[in-house]
Amino acid sequence: MADGVSKVERVLNVLAILLDTSRFLSRAEITSSVVGYPESDVACRRTFERDKETLRAMGVPIITQPLADGVDTGYRVRPSDYFLADLHLSDDEAAALQLAVSAVALDSHAGAGALLKLSGTQTTSAPLIAALPTAPALAVVFDAIRQRAELKFSYRNKSRQVHPWALRSERGRWYLIAFDPAVGERRTYRADRIDDVPTVLNPGTVDIPAEGTYDTSIGDAPWDIGGGEAQEVCVAFDAPHHLGALERLGPEATSEALQDGRYAVRFSATSLGAVRSFVLGFLEHAEVIEPPELRESIISWLQSIADVAS
Amino acid sequence: MSNGRAIAEHEIQRILALVPWLVANPGSLRTDVAQRFGISSEQLDQDLDLMLMVGVPPYTPGDYIDVDDDGETITLRMADSFRRPPQLTGPEGLAVLAAGRALLAVPGSDPDGPLASALAKLADALGNPNIAVSIDEPPHLAIAREAVEERRELQITYWTASRDAQTNRVVQPNAVFFAEGAWYLDAWCRRADDDRLFRVDRIRAAQLTPTKFPSNDDWVQRETLYQPRANDPQVSLDVTADARWVGEQYPAESIEDMAQGGQRITLRVSEVAFLERLVLRLGPSASVVKGTGPTDFSAQQSALRVLARYGATTGHNTMPKPH
Numbered sequence: 001m002a003d004g005v006s007k008v009e010r011v012l013n014v015l016a017i018l019l020d021t022s023r024f025l026s027r028a029e030i031t032s033s034v035v036g037y038p039e040s041d042v043a044c045r046r047t048f049e050r051d052k053e054t055l056r057a058m059g060v061p062i063i064t065q066p067l068a069d070g071v072d073t074g075y076r077v078r079p080s081d082y083f084l085a086d087l088h089l090s091d092d093e094a095a096a097l098q099l100a101v102s103a104v105a106l107d108s109h110a111g112a113g114a115l116l117k118l119s120g121t122q123t124t125s126a127p128l129i130a131a132l133p134t135a136p137a138l139a140v141v142f143d144a145i146r147q148r149a150e151l152k153f154s155y156r157n158k159s160r161q162v163h164p165w166a167l168r169s170e171r172g173r174w175y176l177i178a179f180d181p182a183v184g185e186r187r188t189y190r191a192d193r194i195d196d197v198p199t200v201l202n203p204g205t206v207d208i209p210a211e212g213t214y215d216t217s218i219g220d221a222p223w224d225i226g227g228g229e230a231q232e233v234c235v236a237f238d239a240p241h242h243l244g245a246l247e248r249l250g251p252e253a254t255s256e257a258l259q260d261g262r263y264a265v266r267f268s269a270t271s272l273g274a275v276r277s278f279v280l281g282f283l284e285h286a287e288v289i290e291p292p293e294l295r296e297s298i299i300s301w302l303q304s305i306a307d308v309a310s
Numbered sequence: 311m312s313n314g315r316a317i318a319e320h321e322i323q324r325i326l327a328l329v330p331w332l333v334a335n336p337g338s339l340r341t342d343v344a345q346r347f348g349i350s351s352e353q354l355d356q357d358l359d360l361m362l363m364v365g366v367p368p369y370t371p372g373d374y375i376d377v378d379d380d381g382e383t384i385t386l387r388m389a390d391s392f393r394r395p396p397q398l399t400g401p402e403g404l405a406v407l408a409a410g411r412a413l414l415a416v417p418g419s420d421p422d423g424p425l426a427s428a429l430a431k432l433a434d435a436l437g438n439p440n441i442a443v444s445i446d447e448p449p450h451l452a453i454a455r456e457a458v459e460e461r462r463e464l465q466i467t468y469w470t471a472s473r474d475a476q477t478n479r480v481v482q483p484n485a486v487f488f489a490e491g492a493w494y495l496d497a498w499c500r501r502a503d504d505d506r507l508f509r510v511d512r513i514r515a516a517q518l519t520p521t522k523f524p525s526n527d528d529w530v531q532r533e534t535l536y537q538p539r540a541n542d543p544q545v546s547l548d549v550t551a552d553a554r555w556v557g558e559q560y561p562a563e564s565i566e567d568m569a570q571g572g573q574r575i576t577l578r579v580s581e582v583a584f585l586e587r588l589v590l591r592l593g594p595s596a597s598v599v600k601g602t603g604p605t606d607f608s609a610q611q612s613a614l615r616v617l618a619r620y621g622a623t624t625g626h627n628t629m630p631k632p633h
Contacts, residue, residue, distance in 0.1 A: 005363075008321045012364045015326075016391040020366040033367050058319055059399035083394035085435045093428035097410060100425060104409035111409055113323060114402035117395035118432075120331035122348050128531055130412045130445065130488035135558065143400035145439045157552055166440035169408065172491025177440075192559070195552045196571075211440050240474030247471060280590040280616070283583065287619045299620050301593050305613035 005036030011051050024065045024074025094119035102126035137194040148206040153198035163206040170218050230268045234290040241285040330395045332386040403436045415445040448511035454495050457483045467515040482523045542578040545603035553595040586612040
């Protein structure tokens with residue numbers, strides 16, 4: 001901090017000059033105009049880098065271009081990129097958004113920030129009506145859809161690069177609907193199973209088909225997520241655990257009483273990994289009968305846990 | 311992000327929203343402004359002092375934001391650079407759009423009301439991203455919400471999946487809310503003489519009784535469905551990067567970052583079965599830190615118990631005979 005100028009004051013002035021200019025400004029032009037930069041060139045450069053990062057982290061669209069001298073980089077912010085369009089919200093509409101952000105738990109901090117920008121209103125202490133799940137990758141996925149960009153992420157330990165089309169919140173989870181050019185198919189991914197912070201690539205290059213022209217259904221069950229061939233699965237449940245299983249599997253699943261008192265529940269699934277997770281949730285009250293490879297994989301999975309823990 | 315940087319960002323964002331609002335609302339009452347933006351009168355003074363220092367080249371007196379503060383009302387001039395608020399960030403746009411779509415999906419919402427028109431305007435400004443929230447409507451949702459609204463006792467027939475049992479109960483409903491994909495009724499249950507959480511889709515029959523009950527001052531809204539108690543045993547799990555969702559999904563006491571994107575997640579567990587399910591599902595992605603967790607828990611024993619179900623460890627498949 002130089003001359004008692006706070007970081008907040010300095011950054012606000014940098015933003016003001018970047019918005020005010022009609023041409024690209026060099027770092028030297030900015031730091032010599034704005035009060036509060038250190039004298040030393042090294043410290044000044046470092047401070048400017050940090051201020052730039054602060055602005056970008058808040059979503060300020062700083063654009064760059066090489067300057068005519070061929071050495072320096074020029075910076076500016078186009079007001080049209082920066083300003084929020086006036087939504088002309090009526091008082092009723094502003095109040096409705098305020099109620100929504102207050103009554104639906106998602107990420108209260110971001111929701112509150114949006115309210116201040118949209119209508120200069122705060123969240124109120126409304127009773128909670130709905131809680132939506134959050135996932136760390138969600139905001140980046142949303143940004144990629146808005147920017148019509150490609151998205152690269154790690155999912156079930158595999159790297160994917162897809163064209164994100166839509167987000168759906170169903171059954172308490174967020175799903176990404178995307179086109180995977182590597183397989184030439186539309187795929188569904190669970191946002192909470194994206195393992196890393198996704199990377200947004202090539203903004204403006206993705207053609208998102210018009211809403212209604214592609215399938216946005218998630219499928220009936222989490223074990224239909226991620227693509228692949230559907231397989232018939234048969235699991236034997238102790239009574240009454242088959243009832244809880246049927247409730248979660250939906251109307252497509254069938255149930256049949258077995259001689260040993262258990263119930264055979266049949267359904268189809270594309271992701272055997274998801275079925276394994278579902279079945280293990282019933283502990284010793286469920287046994288996979290078919291397909292054989294799922295049965296084998298559960299046995300070796302359990303054996304590896306038994307071995308490691310000993 | 312360091313705390314200092316987070317505070318600076320928060321202040322900058324507030325001022326960038328405050329300036330255009332003051333420009334658009336000249337002569338605003340100081341008290342009203344402070345209340346809207348959730349700040350104290352002293353903080354407002356500091357923010358206004360700061361605005362006086364913001365300007366653009368050539369920095370003549372007319373190039374700085376002009377604040378007219380008579381102690382009661384505020385008027386701002388010369389704030390052209392910040393005449394509009396900044397665009398919504400990704401998290402902000404998502405938060406408000408998703409919250410609005412969720413509330414609109416709640417049964418009983420007006421599909422043509424101010425919320426719907428506000429969301430249409432907002433979606434348009436955000437480039438119309440395709441984002442939707444679906445919320446189902448179990449048969450007895452409306453009556454459960456009515457009971458909360460009118461503070462009347464509700465008689466329900468409730469099905470418990472784990473026991474396949476139906477019980478008749480009289481409850482005093484405090485709240486109905488949607489979480490983790492299902493509707494819940496948070497109510498004081500006469501039969502249990504305690505607060506209970508009921509899944510609305512497992513209510514098999516419901517009838518509103520004429521009995522009114524007084525408002526319960528002790529009742530506090532739940533923050534999560536699963537509320538650990540302070541004396542529940544703690545367990546620490548070392549998870550690999552692909553199982554970081556555990557820390558998001560369950561209320562963790564602490565999360566420490568470890569090598570290669572892994573984490574040490576400490577949770578409170580009220581029942582061993584919860585921990586068994588979690589550890590068996592995670593398999594090689596998690597290991598329980600020695601010396602933590604309920605004393606009668608062993609991942610090995612749990613795995614062996616479930617393995618016993620599969621008979622011989624060869625995985626030989628014999629289809630049980632139907633009736």
